[in-house]
Amino acid sequence: MKFSIYRYNPETDDKPYMKDYEVEVTKDMKVLGALKKIKEQDPTLSYRSSCGEGVCGSDGMNINGTNRLSCVTALTDLVGDKLESTIEICPLPGMPVIRDLVVDLSQFYHQYRSVKPYLIAHDQETEIEHLQTPEEREKIDGLYECILCACCSTSCPSFWWNPDKFRGPAALLQAARFLNDSRDDATAERLTDLEGPYRLFRCHSIMNCTNVCPKGLNPSKAIGDIKKMMVKHVI
Amino acid sequence: MTIPIRKFDSLVIGAGGGGLRAALQLAKADAKVAVVSKVFPTRSHTVAAQGGVNAALANVMPDNWHWHMYDTIKGSDYLADQDAVEYMCRAASHLVYELEHSGVPFSRLDNGKIYQRPFGGQSQNFGGAQAARTCAAADRTGHAILHSLYQQNISAKTHFFDEFYAIDLIKDKEGVVLGALVLEIETGEPMIIEAKTTLLATGGVGRIYRTNTNAQINTGDGMGMALRAGIPLQDMEFFQFHPTGIAGKGMLITEGVRGEGGYLVNKDGERFMERYAPNAKDLASRDVVSRAIYLEVKEGRGCGPNGDHVMLKLDHLGADVIKSRLPGIRDMSRTFMNVDPIEESIPIYPTAHYTMGGIPTNRFGQVVVPTDHAGEEPVTGLYAVGECACVSVHGANRLGGNSLLDIVVFGRAAGNHIIDYLKNNRYHKPICEESVENAMKRLSRWEDTSEGESIDQLRADLQRDMEEHCGVFRTKEILEEGVKKIQAIKARMVNARLKDHSKVFNTARVEALELENLVEVALATVHSACAREESRGAHSRVDFPDRDDQKWMKHSLFFMEEERMDYKPVRTKPLTVDTFPPKARVY
Numbered sequence: 158m159k160f161s162i163y164r165y166n167p168e169t170d171d172k173p174y175m176k177d178y179e180v181e182v183t184k185d186m187k188v189l190g191a192l193k194k195i196k197e198q199d200p201t202l203s204y205r206s207s208c209g210e211g212v213c214g215s216d217g218m219n220i221n222g223t224n225r226l227s228c229v230t231a232l233t234d235l236v237g238d239k240l241e242s243t244i245e246i247c248p249l250p251g252m253p254v255i256r257d258l259v260v261d262l263s264q265f266y267h268q269y270r271s272v273k274p275y276l277i278a279h280d281q282e283t284e285i286e287h288l289q290t291p292e293e294r295e296k297i298d299g300l301y302e303c304i305l306c307a308c309c310s311t312s313c314p315s316f317w318w319n320p321d322k323f324r325g326p327a328a329l330l331q332a333a334r335f336l337n338d339s340r341d342d343a344t345a346e347r348l349t350d351l352e353g354p355y356r357l358f359r360c361h362s363i364m365n366c367t368n369v370c371p372k373g374l375n376p377s378k379a380i381g382d383i384k385k386m387m388v389k390h391v392i
Numbered sequence: 393m394t395i396p397i398r399k400f401d402s403l404v405i406g407a408g409g410g411g412l413r414a415a416l417q418l419a420k421a422d423a424k425v426a427v428v429s430k431v432f433p434t435r436s437h438t439v440a441a442q443g444g445v446n447a448a449l450a451n452v453m454p455d456n457w458h459w460h461m462y463d464t465i466k467g468s469d470y471l472a473d474q475d476a477v478e479y480m481c482r483a484a485s486h487l488v489y490e491l492e493h494s495g496v497p498f499s500r501l502d503n504g505k506i507y508q509r510p511f512g513g514q515s516q517n518f519g520g521a522q523a524a525r526t527c528a529a530a531d532r533t534g535h536a537i538l539h540s541l542y543q544q545n546i547s548a549k550t551h552f553f554d555e556f557y558a559i560d561l562i563k564d565k566e567g568v569v570l571g572a573l574v575l576e577i578e579t580g581e582p583m584i585i586e587a588k589t590t591l592l593a594t595g596g597v598g599r600i601y602r603t604n605t606n607a608q609i610n611t612g613d614g615m616g617m618a619l620r621a622g623i624p625l626q627d628m629e630f631f632q633f634h635p636t637g638i639a640g641k642g643m644l645i646t647e648g649v650r651g652e653g654g655y656l657v658n659k660d661g662e663r664f665m666e667r668y669a670p671n672a673k674d675l676a677s678r679d680v681v682s683r684a685i686y687l688e689v690k691e692g693r694g695c696g697p698n699g700d701h702v703m704l705k706l707d708h709l710g711a712d713v714i715k716s717r718l719p720g721i722r723d724m725s726r727t728f729m730n731v732d733p734i735e736e737s738i739p740i741y742p743t744a745h746y747t748m749g750g751i752p753t754n755r756f757g758q759v760v761v762p763t764d765h766a767g768e769e770p771v772t773g774l775y776a777v778g779e780c781a782c783v784s785v786h787g788a789n790r791l792g793g794n795s796l797l798d799i800v801v802f803g804r805a806a807g808n809h810i811i812d813y814l815k816n817n818r819y820h821k822p823i824c825e826e827s828v829e830n831a832m833k834r835l836s837r838w839e840d841t842s843e844g845e846s847i848d849q850l851r852a853d854l855q856r857d858m859e860e861h862c863g864v865f866r867t868k869e870i871l872e873e874g875v876k877k878i879q880a881i882k883a884r885m886v887n888a889r890l891k892d893h894s895k896v897f898n899t900a901r902v903e904a905l906e907l908e909n910l911v912e913v914a915l916a917t918v919h920s921a922c923a924r925e926e927s928r929g930a931h932s933r934v935d936f937p938d939r940d941d942q943k944w945m946k947h948s949l950f951f952m953e954e955e956r957m958d959y960k961p962v963r964t965k966p967l968t969v970d971t972f973p974p975k976a977r978v979y
């Protein structure tokens with residue numbers, strides 16, 4: 158099977174280029190398996206990966222035009238039975254490239270940290286658990302499972318334009334995770350922190366985030382819900 | 393060349409649950425703490441833990457820490473140190489409540505309390521009916537805990553060096569540990585981190601085996617660093633093979649599936665665990681279940697065209713239970729096997745999972761080494777917690793749900809001990825140039841641009857040899873040959889070369905450094921296994937099928953220098969309660 162891969166090493170290359178590789182593949186192989194075979198041929202290719210099962214979030218990349226995790230993307234998902242076709246792999250878009258498929262996610266992490274992604278609870282009783290009904294707990298299903306792979310934020314045009322000001326879908330999903338946690342006491346503070354034209358409201362419901370999330374989460378809906386909470390909060 | 397230096401009170405190497413829990417304790421005590429991690433913290437392998445964390449909260453049925461202690465010691469096949477086990481099981485409830493307070497989204501019972509599920513090897517009343525002790529956030533408990541701990545560290549303003557790779561410890565002539573030499577992966581530049589204490593929390597080493605549940609990063613880096621610093625590794629022959637890995641691929645399917653009521657069947661549709669463990673059945677200890685699966689397949693009762701696996705049946709649990717309690721493994725089965733467990737059984741086979749052995753420590757997380765007079769003493773300034781360490785609370789076989797507990801209990805204990813140490817040791821000791829030079833040699837050795845063997849080939853050979861010579865069932869002949877083979881790979885390492893010598897984000901260089909650690913730890917593992925002539929827990933010797941408490945109720949210690957073995961006694965005296973004396977272990 159043919160692969161066309163984005164290559165750039167700042168030590169030797171003036172500008173990025175696409176390089177073609179051909180490797181033997183099997184039908185049950187994931188993109189990560191093919192990348193490992195390519196790296197055996199050409200050890201200079203750099204990419205991130207770790208758990209190989211879609212839970213660590215290391216290997217987000219742009220595969221045939223869509224942001225995906227290489228370890229859970231089957232070759233057959235991309236090309237069906239046509240194993241003779243070419244797969245194109247690029248780094249996550251919109252972020253500075255460090256080398257090859259490795260991007261600098263500093264801004265992405267900065268936005269994540271900016272939403273105070275930790276439980277803020279006052280007056281905790283120390284020796285027992287907070288009670289939370291199954292229904293209350295269910296409200297954070299679909300929000301807490303994020304693996305910070307950055308597939309969503311780096312597919313978002315609003316984030317491409319304003320990665321320094323717009324929090325982006327991943328960070329906002331995280332904000333929603335705490336806003337919807339019955340144990341959290343900082344709702345007003347969290348909403349106030351999201352006021353203004355950029356942090357939350359740069360989202361134009363383009364929905365790329367939801368379409369690409371490899372965990373099937375829905376940041377777009379979470380952002381919509383925060384906007385509704387914001388209206389109530391402001392009034 | 394001058395190497396940049398950063399100074400902190402305390403250095404933590406590894407950002408999984410153990411490292412982050414310790415860092416949190418330190419940051420909250422206003423210590424200046426640096427966490428070095430070769431991946432962004434939430435990519436650490438704690439994230440992949442599924443089933444849960446054990447604590448006798450008694451939310452579902454009666455339970456207490458003493459029963460948990462008994463189960464853990466029985467599970468360990470009486471090799472665990474009973475003082476450390478008592479400490480862990482007593483602390484468990486407090487630590488789980490603390491996790492809950494820090495935001496972990498545990499699943500809930502109707503009364504609002506933390507959901508608990510039954511897990512393997514758990515009993516009420518010292519070997520009675522099945523207990524339900526494992527606190528779970530669906531089947532993503534590790535993810536939930538790791539993210540919450542990272543988030544709390546953001547709040548506590550812990551300093552992170554993300555994507556920095558630790559090369560070696562820096563010691564002075566007296567053996568005091570002064571920090572570490574690290575490599576910034578993005579730039580390829582070395583840096584010295586000076587610290588009054590250094591904590592190793594680098595996780596396990598499942599990557600010495602070909603089929604394993606571990607992430608690529610689980611390469612035993614801290615264990616390798618300890619060995620090179622002259623510190624032995626303890627009980628390395630005890631490697632846990634998890635019964636339910638996805639057949640042929642190795643991804644983990646949580647024991648929680650069996651806790652929720654799933655069970656194993658062979659090709660005749662027989663629930664075969666009833667024969668091997670009449671009481672506990674599918675919830676016997678992991679070593680017991682793994683051996684049973686291996687024997688079923690060996691005796692021709694395996695499933696599939698090649699008869700090389702068995703099936704994990706859970707479709708009878710119903711769609712609701714699977715979707716709410718086991719959503720992660722449903723995803724994984726669909727992604728990797730095209731099997732939806734709501735409708736079909738999952739093909740499974742035992743797979744290398746957990747390193748019971750590791751860097752020897754006491755229950756304060758201090759690394760300890762033998763003295764000349766048959767005792768042991770702490771290495772000043774050096775700590776280790778979690779899978780890279782051996783306290784030992786898991787002995788010869790770890791119980792499911794005890795690893796997440798281990799990391800938070802001993803992460804916190806080490807943090808507390810370090811805080812005390814810092815109060816009495818206010819100044820940094822001078823850095824030792826010779827130690828830095830030795831560590832730098834480990835890096836510069838890979839600058840050699842001549843032709844040589846490839847890292848990929850050596851790693852593949854290592855993993856194949858370990859699988860063939862140090863697997864579930866072992867004999868003297870197989871192990872002796874294994875020792876020779878791993879020694880041969882170590883000899884070949886001298887001629888290994890990199891093809892890519894660039895500096896910026898050179899993952900090939902990191903993989904070469906990781907392979908050096910894998911080889912050293914594999915050698916420790918196969919040597920320790922060869923020396924232990926008995927069967928205990930996960931170490932199954934066909935030629936010595938029985939446990940031999942008279943001769944072998946002791947911990948192994950492997951030293952890199954001269955590939956030497958030594959032993960030390962098991963601490964059988966708990967802190968306050970009576971000793972659990974060794975008994976025949978039946979489930």
